Amino acid sequence: MPHSLRPRAATVLPPARIRAAGGLAGLVLLLSTLPGTAQIIPTTPAPAATIGQAMPFVGTTAPAGTAGRASPGGAAPNVGGSKLPQTALPGVPLGDPHTILPQPPPGKAAIGMSARFGQKDPLVPSGLVWRVFADQPEASGAYPLVAEATDPAPVFFLSPGGYVVHVSYGLASVARRIAVGGESRREQIIIPAGGVQLHADVLDKPIPSQKVSFDIFEGSFLQGRTSSRPFFRGANAGDLVVLPAGDYYVVSTYGDGNAVIQADLTVSPGKVTDATLHHRAAELSFRLASSAGGAPMQDVQWSVLSPGGDAVKESANAQPVFMLTEGQYTAVARQDGKTYSKDFSVEAGVNAPLEVLVGEQAAPPSVNTDEGSGD
Structure with missing residues (x-):
């Protein structure tokens, strides 16, 4: 039976700005907790060992011709594959998506962004949502949204100044403050995210996906460190749910009676945790x-x-x-x-x-x- 996808809705930002109490520190804290759209990907019967292998396409570089979205009057999008003049960056490893950056307009710098699951892991190939905010509020107290993109490796044309870059992948997100000067450069963010693929059975006989669902909580059921609210609700058997790396416990509900069990699991950066819960x-x-x-x-x-x-x-x-x-x-x-x-x-x-x-x-x-x- 086909998997039905139930993505968790993304938090909606106010048009072109966001307000945070407590100044810049409050903004960074708020951005760090903003959820993205939950990535739930039906996988093949043989689950992949890594998130990258389970994504719709695999690669360590951004595909040519992708384009970011710039807010009005804000940063320019990625122009990969264009005919604009380009600048080679010294010391950039071969295969990096920003080995060569496009020449920025006068008065701006080209900032190439990319993300990895870990220092030694491949680049995240898709599923990223980027937002760039000014680090100084307007008179109203709101921090303007300067630019956003959904490319795996966008290039933003930014004026000199301070910014906060927020990137989300599934339900994992990271915020970083950057200072932009007159020189173009690349920025790489580590976003510790992994995936979990859940199944359930009775006496080693798989339970049909339409008869079982999973709620995912932060913490550990066995150690008594549990959250009262689900981090993700209603995952289907066989779906790949992308989460921040860490410890979770899963509640598996079989049918409409009292067949409910719990189990602890750990999500590792860049890895897929495949778990089967055994109902009696x-x-x-x-x-x-x-x-x-x-x-x-x-x-x-x-x-x-x-x-x-x-x-x-x-x-x-x-x-x-x-x-x-x-x-x-x-x-x-x-x-x-x-x-x-x-x-x-x-x-x-x-x-x-x-x-x-x-x-x-x-x-x-x-x-x-x-x-x-x-x-």
């Missing part, structure tokens, strides 16, 4: 009938109770399907003012129908039976 659960379909194998009755309300009488799951569907963790339960069916119940057990991986018969058992004491306990 089963899929049960419920039906109320007047006799064994008889036609299912309609207008039934269901409750699944724990041995202590706590409600695990409820449904107004006459024939619901619940994914339940292995253990002991009681099924309670209410129909036409009468209540019927049946004790049952769930064994991991044993998917089966559960039939409750009219008059099979009296309702348990924890269930309201004011209208009758069944035939």
Whole structure:
């Protein structure tokens, strides 16, 4: 079944400016926490070992002819492949996208930007969002957005002065202050981002992607260092989610019952962490009938109770399907003012129908039976 992509929406910046409390330090802190658009990439059955290999194209240099987007009156875009005069930079390693920079207009410098996952890792080949802000606020207190680009290695034409460059990749981002003088140069940013690809199974049998989802939290469940809000919600099995490098714990939800488990994992810069969470659960379909194998009755309300009488799951569907963790339960069916119940057990991986018969058992004491306990 095709993967459905659920990107987390990017934070929307005010037109051409951003406001931050606390001066420049506050601006840098704000930019460092701005999320980008979540990169979720369906991968092939054989997952890649690195993020670069899993991206739509692989390479260590920017493709020719790409163009950045400049805000009105701001920096110029990347002009790779153009006929403008170019300047070679001394000491730039072979294969760097900015070995030669275009000649800037008078009074400006060409600043070539690129990013790596680590000092020894290849350049990030795609998926970057660049924003350049002036480091001095306007009279209103807002910091103007000077330029932005989505190229992997843009070139900005900037006037002398101070700037804050913010680059995001998936949900990872970095902000850096730069000072621009009269000379062109290149700037390279380390953006520690990695990916996680999640799967789930029961007794080594993969759970279909449409029946399982994953919420990703910062911290460690095992060490008690957990965040109360998901860093990313609703990832699908097999999707590649790009995250800041670090420690996370994943909550895997199988179906619509109580089949929920947690696991810790670590995301390394430039790497793909492939993890499979092992559920011990089963899929049960419920039906109320007047006799064994008889036609299912309609207008039934269901409750699944724990041995202590706590409600695990409820449904107004006459024939619901619940994914339940292995253990002991009681099924309670209410129909036409009468209540019927049946004790049952769930064994991991044993998917089966559960039939409750009219008059099979009296309702348990924890269930309201004011209208009758069944035939």
